[in-house]
Amino acid sequence: MLRFLYRFQGKLEIGADVPLTVELDRSSPVPLYYQLAQAIEASIRDGELAPGDRFENELALAKRLSLSRPTTRRAIQELVDKGLLVRKRGVGTQVVQNPVHRRVELTSxxxxxxxxxxxxxxxxxxxxxxxxxxxxxxxxxxxxxxxxxxxxxxxxxxxxxxxxxxxxxxxxxxxxxxxxxxxxxxxxxxxxxxxxxxxxxxxxxxxxxxxxxxxxxxxxxxxxxxxxxxxxxxxxxxxxxxxxxxxxxxxxxxxxxxxx
Amino acid sequence: MLRFLYRFQGKLEIGADVPLTVELDRSSPVPLYYQLAQAIEASIRDGELAPGDRFENELALAKRLSLSRPTTRRAIQELVDKGLLVRKRGVGTQVVQNPVHRRVELTSxxxxxxxxxxxxxxxxxxxxxxxxxxxxxxxxxxxxxxxxxxxxxxxxxxxxxxxxxxxxxxxxxxxxxxxxxxxxxxxxxxxxxxxxxxxxxxxxxxxxxxxxxxxxxxxxxxxxxxxxxxxxxxxxxxxxxxxxxxxxxxxxxxxxxxxx
DNA sequence: GAGTGGTCTAGACCACCTC
DNA sequence: AGGTGGTCTAGACCACTCT
Structure with a gap:
């Protein structure tokens, strides 16, 4: 089966710098919101997105990745729930200080x-x-x-x-x-x-x-x-x-x- | 509001009976999904929805309340995250046994x-x-x-x-x-x-x-x-x-x- | 006023489970 | 085969914050 890979190189826009490179595989059974969440999380853990950095806003990110806003939003929300990002209405989304931890999951x-x-x-x-x-x-x-x-x-x-x-x-x-x-x-x-x-x-x-x-x-x-x-x-x-x-x-x- | 009760003679299968009455205030600043989540939670805590009960499915609930499916879905998801409901794909949504607890919130x-x-x-x-x-x-x-x-x-x-x-x-x-x-x-x-x-x-x-x-x-x-x-x-x-x-x-x- | 996130709609297709 | 939840789209309007 054919597999389409879309690669986007973001231009640097808002304030700091958004080197977020995301590869989405639309033929994969892995949900798009999950793929995106993983990619963002990796960028944070690798230090590409530094603590305190402002994060690209939903609409821009959705447009850049050719995703709908709800899908993009869900990916971001996933990371907010994980405690890696913080959002403030009217302001934006930022990376939390000191994002080195993993939360207690339902594991044995x-x-x-x-x-x-x-x-x-x-x-x-x-x-x-x-x-x-x-x-x-x-x-x-x-x-x-x-x-x-x-x-x-x-x-x-x-x-x-x-x-x-x-x-x-x-x-x-x-x-x-x-x-x-x-x-x-x-x-x-x-x-x-x-x-x-x-x-x-x-x-x-x-x-x-x-x-x-x-x-x-x-x-x-x-x-x-x-x-x-x-x-x-x-x-x-x-x-x-x-x-x-x-x-x-x-x-x-x-x-x-x-x-x- | 009209309330429909279905009575079965044989085994009770589908949700038996869904006495969930919900009043939504569309002019309130309180989000609709939140109003709905609160109403469902109240029904569970009051025992109107008993542990193990099958829950009315998303589409039917959305239609009955004149809400869109995503809004209805979000309300249900809220309660899944709280540990009051459990969902299984292809099967349905059920009330968890023993729903007596409150989770640790971000409180002092x-x-x-x-x-x-x-x-x-x-x-x-x-x-x-x-x-x-x-x-x-x-x-x-x-x-x-x-x-x-x-x-x-x-x-x-x-x-x-x-x-x-x-x-x-x-x-x-x-x-x-x-x-x-x-x-x-x-x-x-x-x-x-x-x-x-x-x-x-x-x-x-x-x-x-x-x-x-x-x-x-x-x-x-x-x-x-x-x-x-x-x-x-x-x-x-x-x-x-x-x-x-x-x-x-x-x-x-x-x-x-x-x-x- | 411009830009952001928060909410909401009305559909669509798919994967999975049970019958 | 039919019903369920899981994902996704392409818009819309509003509330809030900063200038």
Whole structure:
């Protein structure tokens, strides 16, 4: 199949300088707004667009790239939501200072570690099937006579213990014990056709119990970062509830908040 | 307004019943998509739309309300981003189970407490002007010869100590000492025309120092929930950097993650 | 007044899921 | 095959900010 590549070289216009080069592939299945957002993000991360720079305005950019305004707008909005750009009505769009970060996405710890080249490993501490505790039944929206699988795992990165994770899943969708030793939980669920779409997290802290301290190579009562998470699939049903404890000395959460 | 109810004898398939009544005020300055989003959200919270219910499809809703599809779509998308609805291509839109929560918005602790009727009070522990430490200069993107105001406050709720907060601001925009005793920091900044638009937060945990323990009525080494936050205004400039420590026994963060 | 982003319309075609 | 959401177009009018 033919593939059309459009290459635009922007003239330098507004105030500073807009060296934004964008290649859009209109035959690709990747949405145009996404292609454009990626290109702009790359320009920012590469330093072609410096923090504080004024950004080419919507109409001009749309015209230059032969895109409609809504499509261009959506690409820009994507980056505003990511915290890389800021817009002010009547003024313009600017690159945020210090745009070095990535926000917390809906990813698993396992994937995060693997992507960072941290060599994640998992030890299965417990795997049992039975009726849910009251809290678990409430979080998963299950009747008390349904069966759930309880999983307790120790996650290490580069051989160092990092977190103790307890998870509860309806028995119908729970992965096998062996699978959990080699893959992340979400990875296993994905392979079974369960797509996590949304999660609610409560992040807190507490002191380590004696057992937790031993597992994590910390002293009893050492500060732990805790996360309780309920995850929902693409039909809105709760599919997983978990209590995780991280060594505070080796882990933190990074989030970005945007006012819209 | 007319309301059509469809009754099926067999299995209830399509959305069963959509009692969604919406009144739109086209002369209001409030955007239509926002009015609609609010109405839907109210229906969910009131239980008119139950968890798991299928939602009326975009096209039908748009036609019924005499709105364009993009406007209708945007309202729905708003609620998807909030974690109240889930969409699946080719299938439809459904209400998420257990939609009881509010997500972390870009708000200040002071405002949150006040809204929850928790009677916040602030004690100013320190207020001084001088050159920034290296970390602060880096976070605020300031030269080392610029002056910053360092603020240290104890925040209580209902008379109980809750958090120790250390903040750094460029001297030009810093509120007075007196102002900080009666208002929140963000409230004071807003009054000075500074609009926080974006914040990056790192959430972790550690043990309390002796001084912190004393201020917070905890034992030394008690677990504290920590947040380091850099805030940016609507021109993308860093305006505030803060280190906050919360009593883990009395505070946690609640977040929602959505896969888009 | 000029320029910017914010909202809105009325269509179109496509990809995906279920029947 | 029919219905759903996902993407895209080519305009329009308005509100806000800066000069």
């Amino acid at each position: 710890l396992f994937d995060d570690l693997a992507r960072a080249g941290q060599e994640p490993t998992t030890t299965l501490l417990e795997y049992q099937v039975g009726p849910p505790e009251e809290e678990v039944a409430r979080e998963l929206n299950l009747a008390l006579d349904r069966e759930v699988v309880s999983i307790r795992r120790l996650r290490c990165a580069n051989g160092e213990p990092l977190a103790v994770m307890t998870n509860y899943l309806p028995v119908e969708i729970a992965p096998d014990a062996e699978e959990l030793e080699s893959n992340g939980l979400y990875q296993s669920l994905r392979a079974r056709g369960v797509h996590i779409r949304l999660a609610r997290q409560r992040i807190g802290a507490r002191g380590a119990s004696r057992a937790e301290a031993q597992l994590l190579d910390e002293k009893p009562n050492a500060p732990l970062l805790t996360m309780a998470r309920t995850a929902f699939d693409d039909s809105g049903a709760a599919v997983e509830f978990g209590n995780h404890c991280y060594r505070a000395s080796r882990y933190y959460f990074d989030t970005t908040l945007v006012d819209r | 602790l002071f405002d949150d407490l006040a809204r929850a009727g928790q009677e916040p009070t602030t004690t100013l522990l320190e207020y001084q002007v001088g050159p920034p430490e290296e970390e602060v200069a880096r976070e605020l993107n300031l030269a080392l010869d610029r002056e910053v105001v360092s603020i240290r406050r104890l925040r209580c709720a209902n008379g109980e100590p809750l958090a120790v907060m250390t903040n750094y601001l460029p001297v030009e925009i810093a509120p007075d000492a007196e102002e900080l005793e009666s208002n929140g920091l963000y409230q004071s900044l807003r009054a000075r025309g500074v609009h926080i638009r974006l914040a990056r937060q790192r959430i972790g945990a550690r043990g309390a120092s002796r001084a912190e323990a004393q201020l917070l009525d905890e034992k030394p080494n008690a677990p504290l929930l920590t947040m380091a936050r850099t805030a940016f205004d609507d021109s993308g400039a860093a305006v505030e950097f803060g280190n906050h420590c919360y009593r883990a026994s009395r505070y946690y963060f609640d977040t929602t993650l959505v896969d888009r």
